[in-house]
Amino acid sequence: MSVTAAKGFTAAGIAAGIKENGNPDLALVVNTGPRRAAAGVFTSNRVKAAPVLWSEQVLKSGQVSAVVLNSGGANACTGPKGFQDTHATAEKVAEVLGRGAIEVAVCSTGLIGVLLPMDKLLPGVEKAAESLSEHGGEKAAIAIKTTDTVHKTSVVTKDGWTVGGMAKGAGMLAPGLATMLVVLTTDADLDDDVLDKALRAATRTTFDRVDSDGCMSTNDTVLLLASGAAGVTPEYTEFAEAVRQVCDDLGQQLIRDAEGASKDIKVEVINAATEDDAVEVGRSIARNNLLKCAIHGEDPNWGRVLSAIGTTSAAFEPDRLNVAINGVWVCKNGGVGEDREKVDMRYREVHIVADLAAGAETATIWTNDLTADYVHENSAYSS
Amino acid sequence: MSVTAAKGFTAAGIAAGIKENGNPDLALVVNTGPRRAAAGVFTSNRVKAAPVLWSEQVLKSGQVSAVVLNSGGANACTGPKGFQDTHATAEKVAEVLGRGAIEVAVCSTGLIGVLLPMDKLLPGVEKAAESLSEHGGEKAAIAIKTTDTVHKTSVVTKDGWTVGGMAKGAGMLAPGLATMLVVLTTDADLDDDVLDKALRAATRTTFDRVDSDGCMSTNDTVLLLASGAAGVTPEYTEFAEAVRQVCDDLGQQLIRDAEGASKDIKVEVINAATEDDAVEVGRSIARNNLLKCAIHGEDPNWGRVLSAIGTTSAAFEPDRLNVAINGVWVCKNGGVGEDREKVDMRYREVHIVADLAAGAETATIWTNDLTADYVHENSAYSS
Structure with missing residues (x-):
């Protein structure tokens, strides 16, 4: 279910070889429309990873066609080369999907201060694009795990429309936000300013109040993408509550899977x-x-x-x-x-x-x- | 050496039975004069233990004749009864020494939220007074240990005068100050305002910059007592530097003995x-x-x-x-x-x-x- 519970989205999760142990490490989420409105919330850490700096620019347009996420490396504190790598990743996704790179958000998670193996990541993007599916949400959620012991997904379905999502995160959980990547999708037909308002309201009382170890990450990203495929425009309060519920559920899943925790x-x-x-x-x-x-x-x-x-x-x-x-x-x-x-x-x-x-x-x-x-x-x- | 390295001080450390394991748990430090100027710095935690509330009042006069310290119980979050117990402890010390209770500072350390066993503590004061000695500094330093694995003392001797001290503290170490009791003594002849200035300057860059676990205690106290017994009034800068050195040394000893630390x-x-x-x-x-x-x-x-x-x-x-x-x-x-x-x-x-x-x-x-x-x-x- 996950990010493909809402209509108008395909997803994939594959092993690109970024992780040395061969586990899945690359996810792709694509908005197949008809709309592609989006909103994003990012870490308030002043040391931001390259993908955060890139995605912040992408979100300024309020339009996102696709999100590519990798585990196995945070691409943080990697200087100009790290930013070039994020850009090249977005370009590759744009190329294989036939979209513009500026519509492609990028998320990375893993070790800080190490460059990503682009010779594995870029072919991985092609492989992920080939396996995109309306049932791919689960695999995408699995591919973004780092020290997570379980993958995290949540779905709320209302009258004719749905909000779904996936999250990863197990340590470095603290306000603003956590070491946490979250992609939420909806098939409701909404403008990006409504998405932004609902997302900020939801994260303020959910992810921002999950504090596992007081450590704030360089890579936190929460994205909300709307396809409009349901052809329904819900009331704001009802939509905002559905987003809050999914965020709350995912936040609880993060806490329950926090590193080493017994309580x-x-x-x-x-x-x-x-x-x-x-x-x-x-x-x-x-x-x-x-x-x-x-x-x-x-x-x-x-x-x-x-x-x-x-x-x-x-x-x-x-x-x-x-x-x-x-x-x-x-x-x-x-x-x-x-x-x-x-x-x-x-x-x-x-x-x-x-x-x-x-x-x-x-x-x-x-x-x-x-x-x-x-x-x-x-x-x-x-x- | 410890608090009795400077002339004009006696000290004792005994087992009063506050600790169930029978280890030393009560210390007494007495300024035998001729002067009894003093200064104190206390925790900035807004939840202050009864002995901190009492000793803050004592220090307002700039005069301290004696300090009584117990381990085995912090007497924090103990309400009006806890404050009465601190007051009764000071009264008992005053009685056995023939001084005024308002000249007796009280320090406690141990578990928060438990009343002290006054039926053991008050007889302990009498026992401690009987064993006061010019060589008692070491025993006093031992009696204030909680989870400390070693007792901490430090002495700086200059031209005709001395600054010495003892400290306890191993966890809850954080600015403002640490779970930390420190008594410093000097035989230099100085007014309480000079002591206050030197003590605040010293703690600002030593104890206040020791942060073992980010947790701030309810009981932190650093006292500096001057007997004037050396009959010497050193230059302020030289005296302040000696106080800083002793504080720095004791702070380092706290860090080296922090709970469970390997680095x-x-x-x-x-x-x-x-x-x-x-x-x-x-x-x-x-x-x-x-x-x-x-x-x-x-x-x-x-x-x-x-x-x-x-x-x-x-x-x-x-x-x-x-x-x-x-x-x-x-x-x-x-x-x-x-x-x-x-x-x-x-x-x-x-x-x-x-x-x-x-x-x-x-x-x-x-x-x-x-x-x-x-x-x-x-x-x-x-x-």
């Missing part, structure tokens, strides 16, 4: 003075290594939650803070609350509620525990 | 537009979990350095950044530099230089690698 942690900040305060506090808790280790050890260590809250500039009084872990209010009024022995930490999902007692705003950040497996994976895998 | 990482940011930029970039690099894992794996993964720099607001151009790891410029002009195979990562100290090519300012942040041992220690030890 998915939902950090819900309530009664904040502002939404910004709620997000700042949520991120501070989500990034606290000591707390993440404690959760790994199934220790409801609320003191580490309070010390994380204390580092923020959010409005709160220390002696009015309350913290619940899995439904037990272990901290009340900044001090000892209910018996921590009551907290059941056996399950994968852990729910932390931080009550700032300072207003009525709320935000939820998702993160993971910090584990020896995360350390092993990231000290052994050069990425 | 000490010196992050030196050069050619920054401002010192603030240099510190911001240094902290961002020092807190990047992916980089810290890579260093643990002896992988000179400069891409993770660049992605960390890219998250800051410092002045720089991505294509002018240079990065050296252990003397090899593995990244030049934002791209691939010298062969990363040349980097020798076998030794404990790792030196990362980030050249922002944007000015002439510099700053150095010290951190550690992220290891499975850190995870194990902090998922098993409730602190």
Whole structure:
């Protein structure tokens, strides 16, 4: 299903030989129209990979005919040659599809600071184009995996139109966005400015609030392509909600597959003075290594939650803070609350509620525990 | 030596039974005069432990006669009862020494959110007072250990006067300050405003730039006590430099004993537009979990350095950044530099230089690698 669940799209995923282990590493998604409106959101890291710099230019026209994605190399910090390689990749896709290169978005993921093997990538584009199919969404989703253990897809179908998508990402997950490539497609008939509005609204409260390890990638890209093939123009709010649902589902899949994680942690900040305060506090808790280790050890260590809250500039009084872990209010009024022995930490999902007692705003950040497996994976895998 | 290297101080370290394993857990440092000027720097965490709230008030007078320190419990997030306990501890010290309670600073370290066993602590104060000695500095340094594997002391002796000190801290090390208790003493004859100036200048470039795990404690305290017993008033610059040296030495000892660490990482940011930029970039690099894992794996993964720099607001151009790891410029002009195979990562100290090519300012942040041992220690030890 994935990106080909919506009508008007074909996709392929093949092994071009970029990855030395022979796994699939090249995906192609093509909008067969009749429309080709598109929107994109990119990493806010100031060190941007060549494909991000290229695709940002492509998206300025609001038109995308195809997206080519490779795993096995991020093409980041690769200088002018890296940018030439991205450009050559777009040119190759344009050539085989009979489109203009400026309509071809490029995404790369993998090791930073290494040039892509263009002698393998360019023939791979031809091979991918030959295997394009209306059923190719699954294979495309598989070809963009790096340390992902599973491929991630999501589809929402409404009355006569569909939003579908695929995502990759398992580490370097943090706001703005994650090490994360996402392609969403829809057969709804919409202009690029509507797509852009819906996509930004959706990513702001989904991918931007997934923070696995606090590390922001150089390559993050989320694209939304509309073919118009369904011949339906949905109401904005209904469409925006469908996009949000797909983004939320894919974001959850990213967290559940985060490198080395054994716990998915939902950090819900309530009664904040502002939404910004709620997000700042949520991120501070989500990034606290000591707390993440404690959760790994199934220790409801609320003191580490309070010390994380204390580092923020959010409005709160220390002696009015309350913290619940899995439904037990272990901290009340900044001090000892209910018996921590009551907290059941056996399950994968852990729910932390931080009550700032300072207003009525709320935000939820998702993160993971910090584990020896995360350390092993990231000290052994050069990425 | 430690806090009793300077004349005019006695100290003791005993086992009061606060720690269940029977290890030393209570230290007392007494200024026997003739002067008792003092200065203090405290955590910038807004969630402050009871002893921090108390000692901040004590230091307002610029006079400290004694410092009582306990390990085995942080007395943080313990509400009004916790504050009463700190107050009762100061009263007890005042009583046994015949001083005023408002001249007694209190420091605590250990688990957050648990009340101290006052039935053990108060008799412990009496026991400590009985064993006060001009040679007690070492025992005091031992009694404040938590997960520290070694006790930390440092002494600088100049022409007729001395600055000495002790420190504890092994995790939750981050700016403003670390989970760190430090008591410095001097027999120089100086006013509290001079002590304050010298202490703030010293901590700004030493303890404040030690960032083991990005987590800021609720209990950090650095105290500097002057007895005047040497009868010498040194020049300010000479005194300030001696204080800086002791702080720097103790800060280095904290990093070398950080929980689970196998590498000490010196992050030196050069050619920054401002010192603030240099510190911001240094902290961002020092807190990047992916980089810290890579260093643990002896992988000179400069891409993770660049992605960390890219998250800051410092002045720089991505294509002018240079990065050296252990003397090899593995990244030049934002791209691939010298062969990363040349980097020798076998030794404990790792030196990362980030050249922002944007000015002439510099700053150095010290951190550690992220290891499975850190995870194990902090998922098993409730602190």
